[in-house]
Amino acid sequence: MSESSINVNKEYDLICVGGGIMSATLALLTKLLDPSKKVLILERLDAPARESSAAWNNAGTGHSALCELNYCPEKEDGTVDISKAISICTQFEISKQFWSYLCKKQLIADPSTFVMPVHHHSWVTGDINSDYLRRRYQAMKEHFMFNSIEFTTDQNRMKEWFPLIMTERDPDEVMAASKIDRGTEVNYGALTEQLFAILEQEYNTPVHCNMHVEDVDPNEDIDWTVEVSNTKTGERLYLDAEHVFIGAGGGSLLLLQKVEIDEKEGYGGFPVSGGWLVCKNEAVIAQHQAKVYSKAGIGDPPMSTPHLDTRYIDGKKALLFGPFAGFSPKFLKEGSNLDLFSSIKLDNITAMFGAFWHNLPLTKYLIEQVTMSFDDRMNALRKFVKDAKNEDWELLTAGQRVQIIKRDDYEGGKLQFGTEVVSSENGTITCLLGASPGASTAVQIMLQVLDKAFPELTSSEKSVALLKEIVPLWNTPITEELFLQCLADSQSALRLD
Numbered sequence: 403m404s405e406s407s408i409n410v411n412k413e414y415d416l417i418c419v420g421g422g423i424m425s426a427t428l429a430l431l432t433k434l435l436d437p438s439k440k441v442l443i444l445e446r447l448d449a450p451a452r453e454s455s456a457a458w459n460n461a462g463t464g465h466s467a468l469c470e471l472n473y474c475p476e477k478e479d480g481t482v483d484i485s486k487a488i489s490i491c492t493q494f495e496i497s498k499q500f501w502s503y504l505c506k507k508q509l510i511a512d513p514s515t516f517v518m519p520v521h522h523h524s525w526v527t528g529d530i531n532s533d534y535l536r537r538r539y540q541a542m543k544e545h546f547m548f549n550s551i552e553f554t555t556d557q558n559r560m561k562e563w564f565p566l567i568m569t570e571r572d573p574d575e576v577m578a579a580s581k582i583d584r585g586t587e588v589n590y591g592a593l594t595e596q597l598f599a600i601l602e603q604e605y606n607t608p609v610h611c612n613m614h615v616e617d618v619d620p621n622e623d624i625d626w627t628v629e630v631s632n633t634k635t636g637e638r639l640y641l642d643a644e645h646v647f648i649g650a651g652g653g654s655l656l657l658l659q660k661v662e663i664d665e666k667e668g669y670g671g672f673p674v675s676g677g678w679l680v681c682k683n684e685a686v687i688a689q690h691q692a693k694v695y696s697k698a699g700i701g702d703p704p705m706s707t708p709h710l711d712t713r714y715i716d717g718k719k720a721l722l723f724g725p726f727a728g729f730s731p732k733f734l735k736e737g738s739n740l741d742l743f744s745s746i747k748l749d750n751i752t753a754m755f756g757a758f759w760h761n762l763p764l765t766k767y768l769i770e771q772v773t774m775s776f777d778d779r780m781n782a783l784r785k786f787v788k789d790a791k792n793e794d795w796e797l798l799t800a801g802q803r804v805q806i807i808k809r810d811d812y813e814g815g816k817l818q819f820g821t822e823v824v825s826s827e828n829g830t831i832t833c834l835l836g837a838s839p840g841a842s843t844a845v846q847i848m849l850q851v852l853d854k855a856f857p858e859l860t861s862s863e864k865s866v867a868l869l870k871e872i873v874p875l876w877n878t879p880i881t882e883e884l885f886l887q888c889l890a891d892s893q894s895a896l897r898l899d
């Protein structure tokens with residue numbers, strides 16, 4: 403990754419702020435559609451993919467709604483709504499198609515370096531939860547995206563699916579589980595690095611590291627001037643760009659607040675940090691081969707859903723349990739303790755206060771999580787692994803998520819758990835806020851950014867034809883036949899069969 407050699411006299415078509423999966427995806431899509439576009443990528447740390455996109459900083463789940471119960475809420479009439487699940491599943495399939503395209507073009511040699519097949523399960527205990535899981539199963543079974551789902555209340559079957567969780571269970575304990583085989587475990591860090599390697603090798607577009615973007619100002623000649631400081635030398639650079647994408651992860655809000663556009667008004671952020679228990683005992687790691695998601699507690703935020711996951715990181719199988727939430731005022735893991743404080747402005751103070759006031763259960767949840775001792779966390783793990791031993795597990799800090807706070811006419815402000823693209827009216831500056839479902843849906847979100855930034859790249863006859871080849875499920879009605887055909891194609895290209 404390049405540290406210097408930035409051409410300050412060039413007028414860039416696109417400057418991407420941040421070296422995470424979002425910038426990597428956007429820059430590569432842009433270059434695939436129009437190799438003549440002048441793209442520059444700036445990263446403040448000394449390497450890309452070191453914040454949320456790094457493997458140990460996220461859960462590595464290919465979010466496709468196969469196991470995450472928050473995508474299937476219960477309606478008042480007792481039926482289960484799977485519309486969100488359909489949308490998440492579609493978005494992940496679009497990501498898989500993009501990665502498949504790169505494999506088919508031999509730009510990525512070995513997909514197992516970043517994506518592995520790992521069955522996705524939901525697992526709940528008690529009568530009420532088991533009844534919900536059965537109704538979710540019935541609703542999902544009817545839809546072609548999920549009709550391979552299996553359901554059981556039989557503990558012997560569960561023993562076959564996830565033996566580690568079923569060790570020392572009381573045979574009379576009521577529980578239920580579901581399984582979809584085509585789940586994935588994704589190393590988003592390794593993927594991001596490979597996307598950047600393609601940009602460097604095929605398009606001479608490296609990530610420039612140790613480059614902290616300080617500000618983005620309007621400019622009369624072209625559209626934006628990006629002010630950058632070299633964190634090693636202190637040198638200041640001023641770069642011109644027609645379009646700027648702020649893909650700075652948790653750092654996006656702080657930079658957006660400096661940009662002179664009306665659309666930034668009223669946005670705030672609330673940082674939630676996370677942690678995992680990581681298993682150190684190879685014999686225990688070997689006993690689990692699945693991602694098993696349970697149910698978040700009543701009133702707890704969706705990202706608090708506990709799960710026990712098989713991971714593949716640094717070429718090794720791993721076992722992680724969590725997430726445990728934590729509080730830190732930093733917006734990035736490598737951020738400043740002043741981040742939260744400095745994000746409070748006149749235009750968002752009402753929204754921040756409103757969101758805080760209307761989310762007191764979240765505050766309570768965070769306080770409970772922050773005050774958990776190691777033993778408390780081990781006891782939470784023991785709901786999954788009954789005989790878990792303290793000496794086999796250690797606590798690791800995960801990435802920072804900055805949840806979006808937005809103005810709201812009724813409550814002053816509201817907390818939002820998804821992602822949102824904020825852009826200027828003319829689309830020349832775009833910014834991604836929020837963190838969920840995150841990396842899994844990077845391709846769909848970056849196509850949305852591309853559509854705003856360079857509408858000609860998503861609408862001209864030539865690029866539409868290329869996009870149909872790269873992401874056939876994008877922007878098209880999805881029939882069962884098309885979905886199954888595309889699924890078979892990406893499963894094979896990514897060697898997930």
Ligand SMILES: Cc1cc2nc3c(=O)[nH]c(=O)nc-3n(C[C@H](O)[C@H](O)[C@H](O)COP(=O)(O)OP(=O)(O)OC[C@H]3O[C@@H](n4cnc5c(N)ncnc54)[C@H](O)[C@@H]3O)c2cc1C
Nearest residue numbers: 420422423424446453454455461463615651653840841842
């Ligand atoms: C605990 C946790 C669990 C998660 N689990 C999952 C999961 O299972 N599945 C999933 O799909 N997603 C998951 N996510 C979300 C996912 O990790 C993120 O959505 C995704 O990695 C965000 O990518 P990004 O490129 O926007 O940000 P990042 O990867 O954070 O990259 C942003 C980059 O911008 C740089 N930067 C910041 N400010 C500046 C600046 N001013 N100038 C230059 N560079 C700057 C940072 O150093 C960083 O490298 C999880 C996230 C967390 C925190």
